[in-house]
Amino acid sequence: MKKYKASTISLIAVLIGFLLASLLLLVTGRNPVNMFIAILRAMIGFDLTHPEKGVNILYPLNWLLNSMPVILTGLSVAFAYRTGMFNIGGEGQFIVGALACTFVAFYVPLPAGIHTVACVLAGGLAGALWAFLPGFLKAMRNINEVVICIMLNYTALYLNTFMIRNVLPININTLHETVKFPETVSLGSLNFGTASKFNWGFVFVIIALLLYWFIIEKTSFGFSLRATGFNKEGARYAGMSTTKNTVLSMMIAGAFVGVAGAIVTIGVYGYGRIFDAFDNYGFDGISVALIGACKTSGILFGGLLIGLLKSATTTLQRMGMTKSITNLIQACILILIAIQYGIVLVLNMINSKKDKKVKEDA
């Protein structure tokens, strides 16, 4: 049986995902071309139905803005996955990242610039600490990290609500968020005159991508993490500390998400807020990691794809399509990647037919 590159399988999954969405639109009496027009508009800001309006840079900026947190959560899921663990605690790590960032913003006065970096680092640290418990329990007692992570998601949600209501300076008009952050906390604005909230947070995303690549691919620590993921007992036999690796891997994974929580809180909102429900960035990270096959470049593209689907919900609705269509595409892609062995089988069948034909022709 022939092996296929992970990127090939992801690409096929994405194509089939769009194909199925088109079919569904067709069945429900809508024009699938409009879906592509809407997605193109969300991507480059060019509206094919109104070409005279030209390119609006607002849309690509919003696309990148939407991609920033999901790339980080994708890195997190991938990092844990490479060590043989499933980090489904992204939601909780995201919220504690946002909360820690809010605390530093209000209670640690620092000069501008340094203050922002301190807030982001605090977010990363909080995310790491939040992921410590599932990693520790997994390493010490072999307790399933999935269960602990999911429970901690809700713990974070309610802890955040409690802190904002009772400890942090709340906005008395709404009682739903804190007052605005001091001016020393800001990721600036890169909106080029548009209404986008795109900001310098992308620098942290690039650093995170480089760190991921460097740690996983270029260090002996990364090698021992991957070895632990491949075969825990084998790694231990080879003298690697699988306990330490498990805990550290979860903590680094948590740190990526914590940073995402901080940059979204500073860059998009500028105040700490009560979460009524999860923002889903953590869960989207699972899609990103799977689409990207846990490779650095793959995660970048997976993140950009999921970010695009997120930012396209607005233009899709304006073209008369339900916003759920993007969730549907995402779900199709995920299922197809989950059953990638099936895709490999089909590809093999096609290839063997082709080979036969070539032989017959000859």
Added chain:
Amino acid sequence: MNKLMKSSLAAVLALGLVGCSGSTPAADGGTTDGGDEGSKITIGFVTDKGGIDDKSFNQTTYKGIVQFAEENGLKEGTDYSYLQSNTDADYTPNLTQFADEQVDLEVAAGYLFEGAVNDTVKQYPDQKILIIDVGWLEDSPNLQQAVFAEHEGSFLVGVVAGLKAIENGSKHVGMVIGMKSDSMFKFWAGFQQGVWAVCPDCIISFDSCEDFAAPEKGKTLAQKQFNNGATVIFSCAGASGNGVIQEGAERRGNGEDVWVIGVDTDQYEQGIYEGSVAEGNEKSAILTSMMKRVDVAAYNACKQVAEGNFVHGVVNYTLADGGVSLPENNPNLTEDVLKTVDEWTQKIISGEVTVDSKAIETDDRIQ
């Protein structure tokens, strides 16, 4: 491999072509400037996370827009439409989308939009925006903030509660608020004046959940007040109030003669209790509701834009202009009660009675 890619690409394209010929084109993204076409205007409505069918602010606001649109022959999709938000992060992009298309009026309901509306108003100085139930944003020529005279509406439900307490002989009513804040005390002020206007010796139990999202706290406080003898409770506590309604419905299901008064929207459906459904005739524990007519606010703003006299700043909706009211249908109120309510309504509108928005905090009749 290449062949497979090509064939799937071709399939996508083919699907698209079929779609072109087969179905009607979807909503046209762009809009023309409708200002000079009389009542032909374009309206964009952005919902919060609750969605368009939330049985609350979003749904009611859109009802007002739809009503205006139908009266003026506007088409959904092209002339007026809504965008739903998945998360808080969607508010600004959704508002921006409509502003970018230069709709004549954007509408957003509820304080969740506070920050996003504030940003959009500044970014698009020509974009007219209506925000409902928010009155504290910085004034701007393109921003209308609609607020409601909650104390006047609360006065009327106070009258209803007082009459009910006389009728069943308890002379004891209650009120549960969400948070001890100025805006909540406006409800409290109106309610106590209304109760005492018809029943000067009525006792009022008064408690605060100190939380808008804790139905269990609302339920506990309702239990306490009902146990102390209150027979009607004004539930005024957001989602915490759902606990009050639940407690009232359970007690009515067990045959107790207790009632709950809803707030913001007509909460009749939420108070329907189990036993009554089984018997085939649905009955609700909701006596009546103090409605904020967000649909009226939306309708009026649309009309103003169509007529070219958009008002900026804070617009106060009172009893006189139908901004606060009881629901149209009150299955649990008798004709006599409704007549008395009408009399008081007329007195307030004519200025014979003024409802103070400041509550009396200490009184022998407050428990």
